[in-house]
Amino acid sequence: MSVSVLIKTLNEAENIAATIESVLAAIGPDDEIIVADSGSTDGTVEIAARYRVAVVQIAEGEKPSCGLGPQLAFQYSRGDYLCLMDGDMRLDREFLEKAQAFLLDNPKVAGVGGHVVEMNLENLEFARRKSRGGKELASGTVDRLNGGGLYRRTAIAEAGYLSDRNLHGYEEFDLGVRLRALGWSLHRLDIPFVQHFGYRMNAYALLLRRWRSKYLRGVGEVLRAGLGKSHWNALWRDIRELRLWGAVYVGLVVLLAILWIVPDKVLALCICLGAIAGVVLAMSAKHRSFKLGFYAVTAWLFMAAALPLGFFAPRRDPAAWIESQVVHDART
Template identity: 80%
Template sequence: MSVSVLIKTLNEADNIAATIESVLAAIGPEDEVIIADSGSRDATVEIAGRYGVKVVQIAPDEAPSCGLGPQLGFQYSKGEFLCLMDGDMLLDPEFLREATAFLRANPKVAGVGGHVEEMNLENLEFARRKSRGGAEYQAGRVDRLNGGGLYRRAAVEEAGYLSDRNLHGYEEFDLGVRLRAQGWQLHRLDRRFVQHFGYRMNAYALLLRRWRSKYLRGVGELLRAGLGKSHWNSLLRELPELRLWAGVYGGLALMLALLIFVPNKLLAVGLCILLAAFVVLAMSLKHKSLKLGAYAVTAWLFMAAALPLGFFARRRDPKAWIESRVVADAGN
């Protein structure tokens, strides 16, 4: 049973060589590697082309997104299994062997993942991911495969498509909820899948970058994508972010009400500051770090502001062919 390893990239010149080498060391002769590039402006494509793998790149008029990269690779792939990775990850040499064996032994499972080992914990965003954990990161049956994993092609085709090109984030959750709506299951092995190096920049600078790239609109786009679909109720029930955003909107509304209706404006401002300080303190205690607590609250505000922008954004058919070109082909 062949595996197509789909590596999505955007300006990964510093990492792509090591990523490809880790994959080539783990696959067999019947497998394929596809670099799905979303318009890199650095040497990513040139470096990837040296390794005898297939390199495809979106057309200049296509807008990059987190959901576009996997679907781009998928439309050129042939494998019975699909392994999704980013261009700043190193594949564990034994993962594919164990994951394919698990899928063969469990015909109702559509996808299997493993643990994503975060290597760049100096960045508050990646440190926060490790700190907060979450059921979706635990071993066993899960609702999504955050960070990528190995999927059964037949299950993906039944769900309609691999990844929604309209999503700037939450594409793994979208795939998971669509697969589960068809009766499939997802599983996370209690072993490492990849090492992830992530962005080497200040977390607040990364937050601004994600605002500009529309990454933070992912939840709103996800809700819009599921509107009227059979999995709509699952989205509302399973997205903890919705309760969080409701809390953020409620807190902001309370602050606004204090500023409007409390006659003593100095008192109103003081109450707003106390409320904000309480929230930051609560998150700091949860993460055991004042820096992480303050960053978490800041990230909430950015994401809450981005949600309606994502929900009302224009959508394209997620099944439509992504205009692109083959830059390098292992068969030529």
């Protein structure tokens, strides 16, 4: 059974060589690597083209998104299994063998992942991600494979497409909920999958970058994609952040009401600032870090603001061919 390793990239010149080399050390002669580039301008494509891989790139006019890259690679792939990862990751040498064995023994499992080891915990976003955990990161049956994993082509074919090109975030969750609606399951093994070398920029700069790139609109886009689908109820059940952001909306309405109703505006402002400070301190206690607590509350506000923007964004057919070109193809 052959494997197609699908690597999505956008300006990953610093990492792509090490990423490809980690994959080459793990695959067999019948397997392939496809680098799907969303318009890099930093030499990523040129570096990738030095290796025994296929490099494909979106055509001029196509707009990059987190969901577009995997689907772009998928449409050029040939393997029986599809290993999805990012251009700033290093694949564990033993993962593919163990993941394939698990899929062979469990025919109703559509995809299997492992642990994503975060290597850049200096960034508050990645530190917060590790601190808060989450059942989707635990071993066993999960509702999504955040960070990527190994999927059966037959399951993806039944789902219609690998990744929704319209999504700027939450593309792994969207794939998981579509597969589960068809009766498939997902599993995370208690083994390493990849090392992840994320952004080293300041967390607040990363937050602004994700606002500009529309990454923060992912939840709203997923909700819009699920309208009228059989998995609509599962979206509301499994995206736990929706309840959090609902609380953010309610809290903002309450604060505005206080500012409007309380006649003494200085007192009203003090009440509002005190309430916000209480939330920050509660999150700081949870994460055992004031920096993480303050960042978490700031991130909530950005994400809550982005949700309706994503929900009302226009959509394209997620299964349609992505206009692109083959820049390099050295597959055997």
